[in-house]
Amino acid sequence: IYNEGYGVQKNFKLANDWFSQAIEKGYAPAKYALGLNYSKGLGVEQNDIKAVELFQSAAASDFDPAYYALGLAYQN
Numbered sequence: 760i761y762n763e764g765y766g767v768q769k770n771f772k773l774a775n776d777w778f779s780q781a782i783e784k785g786y787a788p789a790k791y792a793l794g795l796n797y798s799k800g801l802g803v804e805q806n807d808i809k810a811v812e813l814f815q816s817a818a819a820s821d822f823d824p825a826y827y828a829l830g831l832a833y834q835n
Contacts, residue, residue: 762792762801771802787820794828807832 760767762774775796781789794813797806811832817825 762796771796773802775802785820787817787822787825790814790817790820791822791825791828794825798828798832 760774761770761777763769775793778789778793778796782793790813794810794817796802797813798810799805811829814825814828814832818829
């Protein structure tokens with residue numbers, strides 16, 4: 760909700776806090792979402808290495824969009 764601004768003002772820092780909490784519980788889509796924010800520098804300092812680590816972790820959980828994000832990261 761905070762990442763996309765659904766019904767609230769966008770707040771990437773707060774969204775990233777929620778993603779981090781979900782990651783602690785092993786939720787692969789949160790790893791992917793936080794990776795996207797790291798790749799774009801949304802609410803965090805831009806960090807391609809951290810983004811790729813999160814994409815790899817999400818892909819290891821068979822979260823398909825993470826495979827695509829990894830491909831783009833390696834391409835660039």
